Amino acid sequence: MNAVLDHTSLRALEAVMFKCRPSLETVVDGDWVWRFAKGYTGRANSLQSLNVKDTDKAQERLAVHVQRSRDYGIVPKFRVTPLAGQKIVDLLDVQGWSTQGHTRVLVRTGPDSSRFTPGPENIVVVAPGSNQWRQAMDGLIGLDPTTFGIYLEMLTKLPPTARGFLMYQADGALACAALGVVADEIAAIFSLTTVPQYQRQGFGRGLMGFIHGYLRNEGAKQVVLQVEAHNKPAIGLYRSLGYEEAYSYTYRTLEAAE
Template sequence: MPTTLAIEAACLSAWPALSTVHDGAWVWRFAHGYSKRANSFQSLDLADDGDAERRIAYLAALSSRNGIEPVFRVTPLAGPGILEALDRKGWAPFEESRVLAMDLDGHDFARTGDVRFFNPTDPRWFRAQTALSAASAKTVEILKTLLGLIAPEARGIVAYAPDGTPAAAALAVNAGGIGVFLNVVTDKTKRRQGYGAAVMRAALGWTVENGARYAAIQVTTENEPAIRLYEGLGFVEQYRYHYRRPA
């Protein structure tokens, strides 16, 4: 399996931010508040935990100046000095997520049903994805911008119901040989009918066909139906992360 750093790097590449600031091995990201992954800061090196309290304060101030909540993303790459500093400053943990991964070697993901592939900026995929997720007008505009910034090869995927309406959608990105899957969503009225599995099998198949050796996906710990779906496809938990914010 890929290392934690390899998975984190792939996920950062797959989901861009509008602005980034680097402080040693720490990275601060900004995207007008759309998704915490693109609006938080984190460390990518377990050993780079020195002077943590000052650095947290600096990046937190940068967040506030740009109109987003100061949030630290705590992964296994956050060193003990960072955790101690967050505790001293009273930053409270919230929203734990699991990072699941799988080795794609030897897997064959047969496509089922009416599943179609699009460029992520194609209006057909974009409209399906935002409609299924019931996105606000502000979110739609930010998402449209972020999708245009994805540098690695990517595909938007939609599974359609027999009546031709979108039933599920996902975004697949081949980030340096690791297939990363984002924005997986199923119509609330069509859940447990196989559409989520169909769109994920198609996404996994596309990454295999395009040379990815591994796959990774992030999912909140409380989303048990999604976790069961991904584990049924072959994903295995690698590590967990959570966020911290000022109490």
């Protein structure tokens, strides 16, 4: 089942995702938003429209943002959501922008009231800027030193409501982790990652249940997350937890002419 959201609701979700997953630099052009984070993550290094009707002078504006991206050393990338006007999509087609990736945005209304029952595992809630979170992520997400430095810089831009959730085994080994942020009564969950040897053992489900209860206590009335469309196991998990698809998006990229 898919959630049915109008453009106003979609825009609200996108606005919250901007707050919860900030870039390092942002340029606003009407209802177009260009974001930059030294090339780390597509969402934080792309252009998108937040208003399906904002298509005036699309070709000229697109050219400006293409040049800005190249000046910053990143490949021009347009994030195409249902808020991108058809005129923009047609222009991307004419100019030869290629399609990359397919991501689903899932929503869950009313985080459940379940509480994590302490057992063999232990969940710790930390600030994303803490040494404990940094050390855990350094060994979990597998980024090279330069990219990990960008990741740490992006953490400093998160709102104060951001929390890192770490689930440990009884022997102190990290099992899985996730980030959660609440903004405008909407919570966003990012980067749910399970250590490979602990996958398919219920750790992700257990951590998500705890996070839902925590976010509800923080005032969240809705939870949003995103997952790559090809990740069927994750989509199955989220649907079993009550998530529905709100919309999906792709990226369009423009490589430099030879």
